[in-house]
Amino acid sequence: MRQLITAIKQKHEKDGIDIYPGAMLSEIDTFEQKIGFPLSDEFRRFYLLCNGFGCNEDIFNIIPLAGIMEYADNYGDNWFYFSEYMIYSDIWGLRYLGDCRYEIFNATHPTIALTSSLTEFLQRFLKGNVFDPGGLYQWHQELGIPY
Template identity: 35%
Template sequence: MSAEEMMRLIGGLKVQHGAIFNPPASRSDIEFFERSMQLELPDDLKLLYSLSDGFDIGMFRIVPLTEALNYASELKKGQFYLAEYMIYSDCWIVDLGKGNGYEIKNDQDTGKRFGEITAFLSAFLEGGVEGLFEQRVEV
């Protein structure tokens, strides 16, 4: 995915849903996260965090890297929190233990799994991300 495509997708979140974006994570922020977690982020996640280090849409949030690092001990090696809803009532994690790829899945290991951030965000926009206490976002 190109930077332009990612900007178009997250720009839609701002226009359609009033997303509030955090400042971008710097390259050194991303490298610190990778070193601390002993993993390498996939390119699409690096791109997302280099555009915005997390964002909020109401009670749904993409978790900033520092916050994901703070909660790392709660998950298995190679996993971190990507998104949360209602103060961690529903959570989605990135699981990098899938060979060359990764999965985004609900922390209860239920529902649809996503193989890239754009698929996850697109499903959120369409109201197809399980969790959210069955809330559906109207597009």
């Protein structure tokens, strides 16, 4: 996860990116209490290394924990939005399925799972940002998710 965050930072340094310092365990515990379920190990590692980032490319962000908790519309009984672009023009979330199972979805089509892996999601962003070949929207198309 550390290498992936470093690669994203290096790719976007010229255009501008802010990598936020990692969250403290107490912040993660508070977040989990607020949303009502435990984070996956992958999300926990990510937030310990970096409490989100803000990228000028496509105005794409991984939302810091405090930012998610700030608005009740950002989370529900078994899900929360963790990523957005163009000031919430599009949003991606994590859904907890129980029994340590999770899936990442896009808010436009919330019943369709993209992946269960934050690493895969971030690799897609690293490869093609939101719109470029190999990026998040091409991934949606490959999975048959209409736009």
